[in-house]
Amino acid sequence: MSAPTPRDLKLISRIGVFAAIPREAAELLVGPARVVTLRKGQALFRQGDPTTRFFIVLDGTLKLCRITSSGEEAIIQLLTRGESVAAASAFADRRYLVTAEAVGGARVIQIPMEHVRGCIRELPEIALAVITATSQHLSQLVQHVEDLKVNSGCQRVAEFLVSLSPVRNGPCDLQLPYGKTLIAGSLGVTPETLSRIFTKLKPAGVDVHGSRVTIREVDVLQELAAKQQKPSVLPRPGISARRRPPSEIRGRPSSGPAGDHNANLLHRRLAALDLDFKELLRREPRVLRDLQCVCAACEKRGRCSRDLASDAAYPVWKTYCPNAATLNALRVPAG
Ligand code: SF4
Numbered sequence: 001m002s003a004p005t006p007r008d009l010k011l012i013s014r015i016g017v018f019a020a021i022p023r024e025a026a027e028l029l030v031g032p033a034r035v036v037t038l039r040k041g042q043a044l045f046r047q048g049d050p051t052t053r054f055f056i057v058l059d060g061t062l063k064l065c066r067i068t069s070s071g072e073e074a075i076i077q078l079l080t081r082g083e084s085v086a087a088a089s090a091f092a093d094r095r096y097l098v099t100a101e102a103v104g105g106a107r108v109i110q111i112p113m114e115h116v117r118g119c120i121r122e123l124p125e126i127a128l129a130v131i132t133a134t135s136q137h138l139s140q141l142v143q144h145v146e147d148l149k150v151n152s153g154c155q156r157v158a159e160f161l162v163s164l165s166p167v168r169n170g171p172c173d174l175q176l177p178y179g180k181t182l183i184a185g186s187l188g189v190t191p192e193t194l195s196r197i198f199t200k201l202k203p204a205g206v207d208v209h210g211s212r213v214t215i216r217e218v219d220v221l222q223e224l225a226a227k228q229q230k231p232s233v234l235p236r237p238g239i240s241a242r243r244r245p246p247s248e249i250r251g252r253p254s255s256g257p258a259g260d261h262n263a264n265l266l267h268r269r270l271a272a273l274d275l276d277f278k279e280l281l282r283r284e285p286r287v288l289r290d291l292q293c294v295c296a297a298c299e300k301r302g303r304c305s306r307d308l309a310s311d312a313a314y315p316v317w318k319t320y321c322p323n324a325a326t327l328n329a330l331r332v333p334a335g
């Protein structure tokens with residue numbers, strides 16, 4: 001364990017809870033913080049452990065999973081740079097509901113929960129910031145559940161591949177960012193189903209060899225993902241599933257231009273922030289892959305697309321974009 005570097009401190013000062021509180025409060029909160037370096041597969045904490053620490057991911061990816069009553073592992077979420085764990089636990093002495101494990105090597109900043117609670121008692125603005133971060137996290141989880149219910153496995157896989165693509169159309173070669181078991185788990189399918197879906201996508205120009213993927217036409221794959229949409233099994237009262245427009249099912253504009261897909265939205269958001277995709281690919285390839293993965297699972301695409309179209313500079317996107325913390329951190333110059 002080591003003290004956070006000035007760059008670590010700069011990074012966390014621009015994310016979630018810290019970005020929403022005055023500088024003095026942030027300095028107080030981060031006072032006893034320490035940085036933990038995790039090896040691939042190392043657990044940060046396990047389901048049922050007492051919540052003694054509050055964590056923020058500095059580098060790498062954490063897998064949050066639960067062990068079901070039948071002993072199977074259910075992947076709940078993948079957390080990347082700038083995302084925090086256990087904000088909700090700051091309000092109560094509880095136990096972690098999930099196990100957090102490093103997917104590859106990871107660096108995480110930790111703050112004792114007792115200290116966080118003390119700061120909350122001293123400065124109510126910290127409590128408000130923690131409540132906001134918690135409700136955003138909850139809303140992401142609810143939308144993730146809706147995605148699992150509304151979209152087919154094939155659609156989720158196709159969208160995931162499109163989101164990894166560095167181009168919006170034409171051919172591309174890419175590398176899967178994680179192992180297939182983890183990808184399957186995060187997309188809510190079994191590894192066997194994932195293999196079957198890869199085979200099913202072959203006629204659509206998708207070739208998967210190990211962790212290498214070749215896509216003949218990214219825009220064709222995107223169209224296929226959109227066509228795979230199926231109506232919700234639980235339509236809202238008064239609106240039949242058949243009558244529900246795609247915009248309600250997927251949270252996208254019903255016109256559904258191919259340009260609204262995740263890769264495009266990430267490109268547009270990066271451009272709005274003066275971040276260059278190619279430069280990021282060279283400088284921070286792992287972080288860029290993480291951004292693409294988060295976009296792949298993002299449920300705010302419709303709103304994201306509309307906000308980018310109306311006023312890309314308007315900062316409201318930071319309140320709902322699950323990539324906001326990472327994108328903000330990328331704007332911090334290295335040093
Ligand atoms: S809201 Fe953020 S994560 Fe979601 S699609 Fe837009 S840029 Fe990607």
